[in-house]
Amino acid sequence: MRAVVQRVSRAMVEVEEKVVSSINRGILVFLGVGEEDALEDAEYLADKIINLRIFEDEKGKMNLSVLDVGGEVLVVSQFTLYGDVRKGKRPSFTMAAPQDKAIYLYEEFVRFCREKTENVKTGQFQAHMIVKLENDGPVTILLDSKKTF
Numbered sequence: 001m002r003a004v005v006q007r008v009s010r011a012m013v014e015v016e017e018k019v020v021s022s023i024n025r026g027i028l029v030f031l032g033v034g035e036e037d038a039l040e041d042a043e044y045l046a047d048k049i050i051n052l053r054i055f056e057d058e059k060g061k062m063n064l065s066v067l068d069v070g071g072e073v074l075v076v077s078q079f080t081l082y083g084d085v086r087k088g089k090r091p092s093f094t095m096a097a098p099q100d101k102a103i104y105l106y107e108e109f110v111r112f113c114r115e116k117t118e119n120v121k122t123g124q125f126q127a128h129m130i131v132k133l134e135n136d137g138p139v140t141i142l143l144d145s146k147k148t149f
Contacts (some may be wrong), residue, residue, distance in 0.1 A: 003080040004030040007054050007139035011074050012143040013123040014130040021121040026071030032081025033102040041145035042105050046112035076123035097146050
């Protein structure tokens with residue numbers, strides 16, 4: 001499972017020109033599910049992200065999590081995180097999970113996040129979404145449950 005985590009001042013998701021979710025201060029998580037991922041990957045990544053210390057403390061040091069600052073979480077599915085362009089210029093998505101598995105693990109990831117904080121919102125799985133955000137910092141972190149980076 002892969003994630004791009006961005007610390008944001010605000011973020012929102014639109015589907016068909018309607019806002020389906022929005023948050024203020026917190027984190028925006030773009031989440032991709034791989035074909036080899038399992039429930040343990042979702043649980044590991046949810047715990048890692050919710051406790052990721054990317055917010056500044058009173059000394060200006062990144063030392064606080066989204067929980068510590070009372071921030072919100074917006075989770076957006078993004079299978080393109082498994083796009084492989086090592087050969088050619090057109091991405092191959094053979095490493096992405098099939099739809100049924102992807103939605104199940106995406107929803108389990110969200111559930112694990114909600115066990116830690118009620119401030120979790122989502123995009124719309126398998127929809128064409130417009131995501132608008134204000135990256136605060138900017139702070140962007142890449143995570144992989146298999147620890148490949």
